Amino acid sequence: MTRTVLTHDEIARAIRRIAHEILERNKGAKNLLLLGIPTRGVILAERLQQSITDIEGQPVAIGSIDITLHRDDLRLRPPRPLSPTNIPTDGIDGRDVVLVDDVFFSGRTIRAALDALGEIGRPATVQLAVLVDRGHRELPIRADYVGKNLPTSRSENVRVHLVPLEEIDEVVIEG
Amino acid sequence: MKFPKHLLSVEDLSRENAITILDTASELARVSDGSIKKLPTLRGRAIVNLFYEDSTRTRISFETAAKRLSADVINFSAKGSSVSKGESLKDTALTLQAMGADAVIIRHPSSGAPQRLAEAGWIKGPVINAGDGTHQHPTQALLDAFTIRNRFGEVGKGLDGVKIAIIGDILHSRVARSNVFLASILGAEVTLISPPTLLPVGIENWPAKIRYRIDDHINDFDVVMPLRIQRERMHEGFFPTEREFSRHFGVNQDRLAKMKSSGVILHPGPMNRGVEIDALSADSDRSLIVNQVTNGVFVRMAVLYLLLAGVNQGLGES
Numbered sequence: 001m002t003r004t005v006l007t008h009d010e011i012a013r014a015i016r017r018i019a020h021e022i023l024e025r026n027k028g029a030k031n032l033l034l035l036g037i038p039t040r041g042v043i044l045a046e047r048l049q050q051s052i053t054d055i056e057g058q059p060v061a062i063g064s065i066d067i068t069l070h071r072d073d074l075r076l077r078p079p080r081p082l083s084p085t086n087i088p089t090d091g092i093d094g095r096d097v098v099l100v101d102d103v104f105f106s107g108r109t110i111r112a113a114l115d116a117l118g119e120i121g122r123p124a125t126v127q128l129a130v131l132v133d134r135g136h137r138e139l140p141i142r143a144d145y146v147g148k149n150l151p152t153s154r155s156e157n158v159r160v161h162l163v164p165l166e167e168i169d170e171v172v173i174e175g
Numbered sequence: 176m177k178f179p180k181h182l183l184s185v186e187d188l189s190r191e192n193a194i195t196i197l198d199t200a201s202e203l204a205r206v207s208d209g210s211i212k213k214l215p216t217l218r219g220r221a222i223v224n225l226f227y228e229d230s231t232r233t234r235i236s237f238e239t240a241a242k243r244l245s246a247d248v249i250n251f252s253a254k255g256s257s258v259s260k261g262e263s264l265k266d267t268a269l270t271l272q273a274m275g276a277d278a279v280i281i282r283h284p285s286s287g288a289p290q291r292l293a294e295a296g297w298i299k300g301p302v303i304n305a306g307d308g309t310h311q312h313p314t315q316a317l318l319d320a321f322t323i324r325n326r327f328g329e330v331g332k333g334l335d336g337v338k339i340a341i342i343g344d345i346l347h348s349r350v351a352r353s354n355v356f357l358a359s360i361l362g363a364e365v366t367l368i369s370p371p372t373l374l375p376v377g378i379e380n381w382p383a384k385i386r387y388r389i390d391d392h393i394n395d396f397d398v399v400m401p402l403r404i405q406r407e408r409m410h411e412g413f414f415p416t417e418r419e420f421s422r423h424f425g426v427n428q429d430r431l432a433k434m435k436s437s438g439v440i441l442h443p444g445p446m447n448r449g450v451e452i453d454a455l456s457a458d459s460d461r462s463l464i465v466n467q468v469t470n471g472v473f474v475r476m477a478v479l480y481l482l483l484a485g486v487n488q489g490l491g492e493s
Contacts, residue, residue, distance in 0.1 A: 066202070069216045069480070078176055079485035081195060082202040119211045 006148055006171035011131065011162075014147035015044070018129050019051035021145050026096050029053075029060040031124070033095040036064045037113055038083035040102035043162045044131055048100060063087045065099070070112035085116075092121040098145075102160040104130040107141035132171055134158050178481050181293045181302045184311040185357040193360055194333055197321050199477035200470070201330050207243070207473065216484050217246035220277040225267070226305070227253040227283045232444050232468060233305050233315070237280050240475035246483075249276070264288060268297035276300065278483055286310035286349075301482045309347050309408060315443050316353035318474040320361055322467050323398055326439060335362030338395055341383075342368045342424055343402035343451050346375050347409065350443045351402060355383045366396070368424065372413040389424060393433045400441045401426045401451040417450050427453040431461060439463050 006014070026032055029052050036045030042064045052060045066083040074080070099113050110128060117126060129145040134152045150173070152158060157174040161167075176195060179187040188196070206214075222241045224234050234250070241248045251267070253259075258267070264283075271279065278300040281289050286308030293302040306312040320334060327337050339358055345351045345367050358365045359382035366384040367374070378385060386392065393399070404420065414420045421427075426440060440452070440462045448454045457464060 069214045069484075074216065074484045075486060077485055079178060079481045081176065082199050084202060085206055115215070116211075119213065 002172050002174045004170050004172050005150055006132070008169040011147070011169045011171065014131065015047050016051050018145045018147060019048055019055060022048070022098060022127075022129065023052060023056060025127075025144070029056050029058050031094075031096050033061045033063065033088065033092060033097050033123075035087075035097055035099055035113075035117075036062070037099060037101045037109060038064055038066050039165065040160055040162055041100045043165070044102060044129075045100040048098075048129065061088050061095075065113060065116055067109060067112035067116050070115045072108055072112065087120060092117060092123045094122070094124050096125045096127065097123040098127045098129050100129050102131050102162075103158050104128070104133045104143050104146070105136055105158075107137045107139040110141050111139050131160060132158060180482075181289070181304075182313050182478060182482060183289050183293060183302065183304045183307075185313045185316050185353045185360065188313075188357075188360065190333060190360050190362075193317070193320070193357060194331065196317055196474065196477050196481060197324055198330055199481060200317075200321050200473040203476050203480075204470070204473040213243055213245060215245050216480060217241065217244040220246045220483060221249060221275050222246045222479070222483075223249045223251060223271050223276045223279045224305075225251045225271070225279050225281040225283075227258070227281070227288075228306065230282055230305070232471065233282065233312075236468070236471040237303075237305065237314075237475050239472050240479055243472070243476055244479055244484075246277075246479070249274075264292065265295065265297055268292055268295075272298045278303065278479070280305050282306045284308055303478065303482065306349055308349065309352070309405075310349050311353045312349040312443075313353050313357075314471070314475055314478060315350050316357040317478070318467055318471040319350075319354055319400070319441055319443070320357055321470045321474050322441060322463050323363075323439075325466075325470070326463065327397055333361035333363075334358060337363040337397050338366070339363050339398040339400065340366045340368055340389075340393070340396040341400045341402065342389060342426065344373050344404045344413075345369045345378070345402070346373045346413070347405035348402050354400070355381055359383075366392070370414055370420075370424070389430060390433070393430055394435050394438075396434065396438055398439055398441055399426060399430075399434060400443075402443070403445065403447050403451055421450050425451055425453065426456050428455050431456050431459065434461070441467060444468070 034045045036042035049060050049062045063086045066085045068080050068082050127144040130143045131147040132150050133146045134150045159172050161170050238248050280303045282305040289302050289304040289307050341351050355365050368386045368389050442464050
């Protein structure tokens with residue numbers, strides 16, 4: 001059984017609102033670095049970048065960070081392929097890094113991302129923007145910017161569909 | 176993604192497996208370009224370099240690859256070990272297993288030794304063949320393919336349509352065997368150029384063309400790969416003199432000039448400068464020999480990651 005919990009328009013409004021929140025808290029885009037976590041975090045980061053540029057009239061730095069090699073559950077499954085990591089050439093030192101991901105669940109992905117960032121440099125701050133927070137945290141990690149809070153049961157699956165990976169933008173819950 | 180438990184031969188790999196290894200190596204190379212030099216992925220694992228033959232590149236390359244993934248490395252070289260006192264492969268393997276080896280990388284003068292190690296049940300983890308006799312050297316072929324793909328192909332794809340010439344001592348070369356079969360899996364076209372005495376029985380069944388002269392077709396090739404004469408494996412006469420071999424089959428400036436302008440030179444190393452390749456060609460800007468060595472670390476990191484980091488299909492849940 002599948003139900004839609006966020007439509008295309010609701011996703012777009014959430015992204016716009018998060019863009020405003022990021023700019024308000026960081027007092028502009030100057031020192032920001034948006035890092036999307038592949039695969040859908042990267043698409044969301046690009047949309048946030050577009051939104052921020054529309055609002056502020058200024059460009060904002062963007063990249064991606066693949067956390068596969070820092071996962072804590074590698075030994076439990078067959079080997080996973082790697083996704084691209086793209087960090088701007090001047091690095092992350094002193095920057096306000098905003099990690100961007102689609103679904104926030106156990107928190108282990110973000111823990112891995114923090115480890116990966118630690119190997120690369122020393123940001124001034126690390127903040128987290130997620131489209132959907134579905135609860136069930138297993139680690140003491142929290143998000144700074146949330147598109148929608150979605151109480152779920154563990155047996156349900158939250159699926160985020162984004163163009164161009166899928167045909168339309170939507171968030172659905174299965175089960 | 177299904178991977179074999181061991182890497183004994185390139186023939187263990189499907190086309191998808193081979194492309195995944197190359198793609199993983201690509202991403203690892205990019206990550207290493209930035210400031211991430213060390214990854215925690217294999218922390219706590221002990222990897223043994225079990226080398227019964229001399230090696231510079233391969234052993235150091237595997238060691239570097241393992242260390243960059245935070246694994247612990249134990250180096251065993253036959254010289255200076257109890258092998259000189261007559262200790263067998265079995266007892267050496269049992270000793271390493273008893274000390275907690277999670278994977279063994281083995282180079283051995285006998286073809287088939289890695290397979291024996293993999294199937295005998297003396298060690299539990301994956302076995303990676305770093306060169307066995309005249310049989311296979313899979314990671315060399317993978318790094319050669321990676322180097323070629325960086326120049327003539329792209330991430331996500333194979334080597335379709337690339338024309339490769341391998342020249343020289345095919346008979347004794349595990350590198351030639353691995354390269355021919357991997358190239359064929361990836362869609363490249365291989366031509367072997369060698370005096371008839373240096374071609375093995377059954378060569379007509381290999382997925383490669385055979386020629387006995389270099390000069391007629393040298394401008395066909397995108398990649399030219401000369402091989403060292405494996406004197407240490409030769410117990411008969413195969414050609415009159417090295418000088419004559421060099422004149423007929425050596426890669427030199429004249430032949431380099433006849434190659435197509437986009438053509439490149441690879442060599443698995445070590446080189447005998449002046450024999451199969453002259454110094455000027457080896458050091459020319461058409462030579463990717465140094466790139467091969469750098470790429471070897473990334474390809475070996477990819478192999479270690481894919482065989483060790485996840486649940487290994489053959490191993491079951493650990």
